[in-house]
Amino acid sequence: MEAATPLRHAHVGIFGDRLVVDGLVIDDECAVRLVRERAEAGDDAAKVVADAVEIGARILEREQAGANADFVRAEFERTAHEVESGFSERAKQVADELGRKVDEVFGPESGHLSKALQRHFSDESDVAVQNRVRDALTEVTARLREDLLKQFASGDEHNPLGDFKQSVVRMLQDAAQRQDGNLGRLEERMTALHLQLQSLRDEQVKHEELDAERERGTAKGRTFEEAVFAAIGSIAAAQGDDCDAVGDLMGATRKTGDVVVDVDACRGPARGRIVFEAKHSKLSKPKAFEELDRAMRERDADFAVMVVPAEDSLPARTRPLHEYNGDKLLVAYEPDGDDRLALEVGYSLARARVLMTRxxxxxxxxxxxxxxxxxxxxxxxxxxxxxxxxxxxxxxxxxxxxxxxxxxxxxxxxxxxxxxxxxxxxxxxxxxx
CATH class of the missing domain: 1.10.287 (Helix Hairpins)
Structure with missing residues (x-):
């Protein structure tokens, strides 16, 4: 048998921020399989081992932190339970002691505060505050009343209210005099206002009468307009002209112009147009000419004739049947009379001027x-x-x-x-x- 070669003991050294492992042998099956597979795949075995160490170190550190947190949490819960138990007992003792003290002070029957309030504010107590205040006020009021009576009743020059009394009397007298003067002036103003009001009433009555007169004049002017149309219609029929009452019809922009005559319209196409404006009220010369110019524009006429009920209704500084500006004429026609000669003359002159112009x-x-x-x-x-x-x-x-x-x-x-x-x-x- 061969002798076994002894393995070197692993040596781990820490140098700054580096870790050096020498002679380390790992017999973990999972680690061996991982390194073998990665090495067979072409990876560096040393780098694989280093990654495994780094990853394992992070996992161990995290597990250790979790274990420490669990320990701290358990210790905190134990300490909190002990503190809560001790605080509950102490709070109960304090509450019992506080309740006893409150009963001693605020008890409804034997409390110190109830006894003190009853002694100081009870009606049966001689030392009650309200009784003492009432007695003091009664005494002070009586003394003040006596002092005031002395001050106002005394005419002594040493009386400090003497000047005040005299000044008050003078002020009252002055106020009475001013009031009398103000009342007098007020009465005068009331009289003037009454006269002014009466004047306004009279003026209102005059305005009402004037409005009524204007209404009557409007009705009368309407009758005059109808009479003028009837007369002009008769004259136009004899001349072969067409006559229309257009006072209620809108022209180009307004209703100016009461009667329109189309010359020779009964024989064929009209050879001209004359507009008649019937005015029952008197106008100034510029106003009358402005009215006639507007009537010609509104009715597209060549000549304009203003018909008034009498010569005194003609505008100032104008003459009847006198041609103005070559396209205007003023005629006085009395519907109540039996003579329309002036209207016939005015009609014929206007007709002649239109035919001459056309x-x-x-x-x-x-x-x-x-x-x-x-x-x-x-x-x-x-x-x-x-x-x-x-x-x-x-x-x-x-x-x-x-x-x-x-x-x-x-x-x-x-x-x-x-x-x-x-x-x-x-x-x-x-x-x-």
């Missing part, structure tokens, strides 16, 4: 038209003068009426002459095309 003046004897217009206006002035004479004179009414009828016939004949001149000098629309 015909561009070709073949038109402007001088003859102007002369006829002047003669018409002169004749109308004669008619108006005679009417004034008829109004002021009672005698000779029949003779003046005859003259008036003759003059009216003359005016109508002149109007017919104007129409003939205008018609003859204005080419038809078909010929113009």
């Amino acid at each position: 015909g561009d003046g070709e073949g038109l004897d402007a001088a003859a038209v102007s002369e006829a217009v002047e003669r018409t206006l002169g004749a109308l002035e004669d008619v108006r003068r005679i009417k004034q004479q008829l109004t002021g004179a009672e005698n000779g009414i029949d003779r003046a009426r005859s003259i008036l009828d003759d003059m009216a016939a003359r005016v109508r004949s002149l109007l017919e002459q104007i129409d003939e001149l205008v018609t003859a000098g204005t080419p038809d629309d078909d010929g113009a095309e």
Whole structure:
């Protein structure tokens, strides 16, 4: 038999942060199998052993830490149980002692506090606080009352309240005088306010009356507008023109313009348009012209005529049947009267101006038209003068009426002459095309 070779004893050395193992023999089957398999796979056996040592060291360290934690936890639980038991016993002793002391102090029958409260606040006790306070207040109040009576009743100059009494009296007197003055001024203001209120009431009554008058004027203006439309409609029918009441119809943007006349619309295409604005109230000249310009824009008209119920309703510094700006005319027409001659003249003048404008003046004897217009206006002035004479004179009414009828016939004949001149000098629309 061969002699067994003795193995060297393993030597483990620690050098700094390194561990050196010499002669170490491991007979663990798992370790041997692991190193053999890794070596057969081509890995370094020494590195495999080093990894196994490192991994095992970490596992042992973690297990040791867990064991230490379990030990500490067990020791802490044991100590806590002992402390809890000791604290419970001590707390019970303290609670019992505290309860006994509380009963001694706050007991309802034999407590020190109950006895002290009963002694100091009981009504039967002579040394009770409320009784002593009541006695002290009674004494002090009586003494203060006596002192105040002495101070206010005494007129001695050494009395400290003497000046106060005099100043109070003076203040009361001054206050009474000021109050009397304030009451007097207040009464005056109340009187003025009463007068002002009465004035406001009177003004309100006037405004109400004015509103009522305006309502009546509006109704009256509506009646005047209808009368103007009826008269213009009759005149237009005789001329072959088309007449429409458009006061309630919206124009381009507003309802300005009460009556629209399309010239020669009953015979064919309209050769022009005239707009009539009926105004029952008096307007200023700029306002009236602005109204007529707006009416022409809203109704797309060539000429505008403003009709008022009387000559005194015409704008200031204007004349009836006088052409303004070449496209405006003012006419006074009384619906209650039986004479619409002025309205007929205004209608014819406006119609002639529209036809002259639309015909561009070709073949038109402007001088003859102007002369006829002047003669018409002169004749109308004669008619108006005679009417004034008829109004002021009672005698000779029949003779003046005859003259008036003759003059009216003359005016109508002149109007017919104007129409003939205008018609003859204005080419038809078909010929113009």
